[in-house]
Amino acid sequence: MIGCSGMAGRWVDWLSERLGDRVEIAGLVDVNEEVLGDRGGKLGLNDDQLFTDYEEACAKVKADFCGIATPPQFHSPAAIAAMDAGMAVICEKPIADTLEAAKAMAAKAVETGLPCAIIQNYRYAPNKQELVRIREEGRLGRLQHIVGRYACDYRKYESWGKAWRHDMDFGLLFEGSVHHFDMLRFLSGGDCEVFQGFGWNPQWSSFKHFSSGIYLMRMNNGVHTAYEGNSSAAGVTNCWHREHYRLEFEEGTVEVGGDEVGVQITRVGQEPEVYDAADMEWAGHEYLLKEFVDWLDGGAPSATRIEDNLKSFALVIAAMETTVDGQPKKIADYL
Numbered sequence: 001m002i003g004c005s006g007m008a009g010r011w012v013d014w015l016s017e018r019l020g021d022r023v024e025i026a027g028l029v030d031v032n033e034e035v036l037g038d039r040g041g042k043l044g045l046n047d048d049q050l051f052t053d054y055e056e057a058c059a060k061v062k063a064d065f066c067g068i069a070t071p072p073q074f075h076s077p078a079a080i081a082a083m084d085a086g087m088a089v090i091c092e093k094p095i096a097d098t099l100e101a102a103k104a105m106a107a108k109a110v111e112t113g114l115p116c117a118i119i120q121n122y123r124y125a126p127n128k129q130e131l132v133r134i135r136e137e138g139r140l141g142r143l144q145h146i147v148g149r150y151a152c153d154y155r156k157y158e159s160w161g162k163a164w165r166h167d168m169d170f171g172l173l174f175e176g177s178v179h180h181f182d183m184l185r186f187l188s189g190g191d192c193e194v195f196q197g198f199g200w201n202p203q204w205s206s207f208k209h210f211s212s213g214i215y216l217m218r219m220n221n222g223v224h225t226a227y228e229g230n231s232s233a234a235g236v237t238n239c240w241h242r243e244h245y246r247l248e249f250e251e252g253t254v255e256v257g258g259d260e261v262g263v264q265i266t267r268v269g270q271e272p273e274v275y276d277a278a279d280m281e282w283a284g285h286e287y288l289l290k291e292f293v294d295w296l297d298g299g300a301p302s303a304t305r306i307e308d309n310l311k312s313f314a315l316v317i318a319a320m321e322t323t324v325d326g327q328p329k330k331i332a333d334y335l
């Protein structure tokens with residue numbers, strides 16, 4: 001396991017608490033020796049199972065798979081080192097910090113034939129699963145377009161976890177919108193053909209670079225999407241787990257957002273129908289970690305395997321480029 005505090009610390013908890021009967025952590029890596037020693041002690045690991053360097057860990061630890069939950073620029077080199085050492089990989093989003101690094105990681109998965117999955121935990125929430133069922137079962141007829149909204153009040157420096165998220169270029173896109181672009185693919189049932197939009201940084205932002213943006217997509221199944229991303233929200237917020245999605249179907253509108261499970265269906269001339277989506281035994285990260293372990297045990301490949309999730313990551317790169325030059329982007333050019 002590469003990383004052991006922050007999101008990585010939560011992975012260690014999920015792996016040991018929910019999958020402890022199937023997963024044993026054989027080695028732990030972190031550049032922060034304090035969290036490494038602390039976490040290693042709690043897991044009962046020996047000194048020769050603790051590392052500050054992923055390359056040394058990949059060379060010395062014999063394991064079936066490697067989990068990676070470090071900041072984005074370390075994902076691809078660590079994943080490639082792990083696959084070169086014969087380990088399957090499950091890695092946090094975004095896949096990497098550049099398209100080249102993401103493609104190198106995907107190419108290594110193809111070359112080695114090893115499973116490589118990317119975390120897209122928001123797909124595995126009860127209300128998002130319900131939205132997909134409504135579309136797939138045609139309960140409200142055909143879908144024409146989706147409007148998605150993310151808005152968090154991160155006006156205070158370091159309010160979005162660590163300082164690096166406020167200091168990096170295009171933090172909204174790499175750390176935030178990658179989830180929402182992936183969600184718009186998931187909810188629409190299509191892949192993006194054409195992408196365009198704008199990004200900006202309000203004067204009062206706590207970010208060094210753009211905290212906000214508006215982006216449009218035309219999907220290859222005819223569905224259109226519009227997305228508002230705002231990490232400088234001061235009024236109506238739709239922060240993590242409460243992002244607002246509105247799907248316009250032939251026979252009504254479906255919305256989610258106010259809470260983590262609620263779904264609202266509105267049909268012209270009728271009272272809105274509001275209900276909680278069916279509960280899930282495995283949701284979010286826990287779903288993805290279990291799906292991955294099942295894959296290693298001979299089950300179906302993860303839906304968010306790197307070969308497919310590269311299509312979500314390409315949207316981040318396209319968003320970055322359309323923000324800079326104002327031109328629409330064809331996603332096929334990135335893949």
Ligand SMILES: NC(=O)c1ccc[n+]([C@@H]2O[C@H](COP(=O)([O-])OP(=O)(O)OC[C@H]3O[C@@H](n4cnc5c(N)ncnc54)[C@H](O)[C@@H]3O)[C@@H](O)[C@H]2O)c1
Binds near residue numbers: 003029032052119
């Ligand atoms: N899916 C989600 O909902 C979600 C939520 C938060 C963060 N994340 C993702 O998780 C990843 C980590 O984010 P975070 O906020 O936990 O970051 P963080 O800065 O807290 O780092 C996580 C851990 O990685 C360690 N680390 C940093 N560089 C390392 C290196 N080169 N080698 C080994 N260990 C290293 C840190 O010391 C820390 O313990 C990012 O990719 C982020 O996008 C995902």
